[in-house]
Amino acid sequence: MDFEARAGNSSDVEVELRKGPWAVEEDLLLANYVSLHGEGRWDSVAKCSGLRRTGKSCRLRWLNYLRPDVRRGNITPEEQLLILELHSRWGNRWSKIAQRLPGRTDNEIKNYWRTRVQKHARQLRCDVDSKQFRDMVRYMWIPRLAETILAASGGGREAGSSAQQSVWPAEEGARFAIPPPETSGNSNTVNLSSESSDAASASDYFVAGGDVAWFQDTAAAELSEGWMESLRSPGICDNFWAQDWEQSGWDESLWNMEEL
DNA sequence: AACGATATCAACCGCCACAAA
DNA sequence: GTTTGTGGCGGTTGATATCGT
Numbered sequence: 001m002d003f004e005a006r007a008g009n010s011s012d013v014e015v016e017l018r019k020g021p022w023a024v025e026e027d028l029l030l031a032n033y034v035s036l037h038g039e040g041r042w043d044s045v046a047k048c049s050g051l052r053r054t055g056k057s058c059r060l061r062w063l064n065y066l067r068p069d070v071r072r073g074n075i076t077p078e079e080q081l082l083i084l085e086l087h088s089r090w091g092n093r094w095s096k097i098a099q100r101l102p103g104r105t106d107n108e109i110k111n112y113w114r115t116r117v118q119k120h121a122r123q124l125r126c127d128v129d130s131k132q133f134r135d136m137v138r139y140m141w142i143p144r145l146a147e148t149i150l151a152a153s154g155g156g157r158e159a160g161s162s163a164q165q166s167v168w169p170a171e172e173g174a175r176f177a178i179p180p181p182e183t184s185g186n187s188n189t190v191n192l193s194s195e196s197s198d199a200a201s202a203s204d205y206f207v208a209g210g211d212v213a214w215f216q217d218t219a220a221a222e223l224s225e226g227w228m229e230s231l232r233s234p235g236i237c238d239n240f241w242a243q244d245w246e247q248s249g250w251d252e253s254l255w256n257m258e259e260l
Numbered sequence: 261a262a263c264g265a266t267a268t269c270a271a272c273c274g275c276c277a278c279a280a281a
Numbered sequence: 282g283t284t285t286g287t288g289g290c291g292g293t294t295g296a297t298a299t300c301g302t
Contacts, residue, residue, distance in 0.1 A: 019271085019272075020270095020271075020272090020295095020296090021270070021271075021296085022270090022271090040288090041287090041288095042287080042288070043286080043287060043288085054272095055287075055288080056272085056273095056287090056288075056289090057271075057272080059288070059289085060270090060271070060272085061270090061271085064270075064271085065270080092290095092291065092292090093290090093291090094290075094291065095289075095290060095291085106289095106290075106291085107269080107270075107271085108269080110291075110292085111268070111269055111270085112268095114268095114292095114293095115267060115268060115269085116267095119267085262302100263301105263302090264300105264301090264302085265299100265300085265301080265302100266298100266299080266300075266301095267297100267298080267299070267300090268296105268297085268298075268299090269295105269296095269297090269298100270294105270295095270296090270297100271293105271294085271295090271296100272292105272293085272294075272295095273291105273292085273293075273294090274290105274291095274292085274293100275289105275290085275291090275292100276288105276289085276290085276291105277287105277288090277289085277290100278286105278287090278288090278289105279285100279286090279287085279288105280284105280285085280286085280287100281283105281284085281285080281286095
């Protein structure tokens with residue numbers, strides 16, 4: 001455990017500040033203190049609780065780990081979908097994004113983005129902030145995730161069937177293909193209107209499944225606003241698919257995202 | 261089994277905004 | 282109007298775990 005000398009004024013006894021991982025006793029101290037006095041005033045928490053930590057450190061530990069409603073474990077496909085969509089709208093506004101994912105912390109979402117999403121950008125040899133990558137996320141990754149969610153919930157049609165397996169409303173207009181989860185060589189077509197039309201809520205694509213309560217409650221409301229609207233922008237999909245992905249080598253790596 | 265490479269995640273750092281003095 | 286303290290945010294780092302050879 002590292003310690004750091006704390007500069008105090010003449011009335012303060014110089015205190016050594018702890019740094020690094022939190023010990024169980026520290027967690028208990030902090031949790032007890034917050035349960036008694038509530039959140040906020042983190043500098044007071046640090047000083048009055050007996051913890052030799054900074055207020056910032058106490059706040060961070062509470063928000064990211066000790067808070068009762070913090071949600072742990074893998075990011076679900078539904079959450080991934082929401083993160084991708086919200087990031088495409090807001091950029092690196094992690095705390096804002098985290099507010100829309102109950103129990104998830106900005107730190108967790110930021111880590112997810114840096115480790116998983118940016119990894120793919122690197123694999124594709126493009127900048128994560130580039131339009132090319134953003135379009136890939138919006139028009140390939142997000143639909144694939146939606147497809148995965150649909151399939152997992154049992155709402156998807158039989159894989160490999162001749163029928164269109166669509167997570168989008170079948171409308172006339174722009175058309176693009178989503179390769180199936182297994183590399184069977186089939187393409188599942190998706191139709192999108194290139195004209196603005198009556199927007200179906202994103203929840204429409206998931207309600208058939210069953211285990212979608214969370215999505216309907218939280219994510220769908222978000223997605224129905226920006227996601228669907230942008231997809232309906234005239235010509236936007238056409239431009240994306242007009243690019244020569246095959247020649248750029250993208251198509252090869254795009255569908256190797258097994259973790260999707 | 262050992263070692264290096266890579267992924268993951270908790271925690272820290274610096275900057276900024278805001279409020280109080 | 283200026284200074285100072287505090288909290289919040291995003292970027293970065295370092296320790297540990299996991300994977301591949």
